[in-house]
Structure formats: C-alpha cells, structure tokens
Amino acid sequence: MWHDTRLRASARAIYDACYPTEELAPVGFEQAEKYGTIHYRRAVQAALDSRREWTGEQAIQLNLI
Structure with a gap:
C-alpha cells in the first residue's frame, strides 16, 4: 500500500485509534x-x-446495476 499514501495514512490512523497499546x-x-x-x-x-x-x-x- 506504499503507493497510496492517503489510504495508508487512513489505515494508520484507524490502527492507532483501535490498537493504542501493546x-x-x-x-x-x-x-x-x-x-x-x-x-x-x-x-x-x-x-x-x-x-x-x-x-x-x-x-x-448501485446506479450501474
């Protein structure tokens, strides 16, 4: 996911918020x-x-289907 920096930053923010401790x-x-x-x-x-x-x-x- 290194090529999509915005997605990586979002995933990191979610990871850090959901799993703040070891x-x-x-x-x-x-x-x-x-x-x-x-x-x-x-x-x-x-x-x-x-x-x-x-x-x-x-x-x-949904519109395409």
Whole structure:
C-alpha cells in the first residue's frame, strides 16, 4: 500500500485509534504492515470502507446495476 499514501495514512490512523497499546495489538503499525497481521488487514479494510462512504463509490455502483 506504499503507493497510496492517503489510504495508508487512513489505515494508520484507524490502527492507532483501535490498537493504542501493546495489549490490543502485539506490534506497531510499521511491523503490522510488514507482516500483514490481522490487525493491519482490518485497519486497511476499515480505511477502504471509509473511503467508499466518503466518495460515494457505493452509490455509483448501485446506479450501474
């Protein structure tokens, strides 16, 4: 995800908000990204879902169907 800096920043913000301590996530964002942990994948999915909501991509898809 290094090529999409806005998506990466969103995922990092979500990751840091949801997993602020080592009790909730065993590693920080950088390592989670490197190893593709479940915590990282969930943060990325939340960022993608959020982007769809903000940009209205879902509404466009519904109009095409």
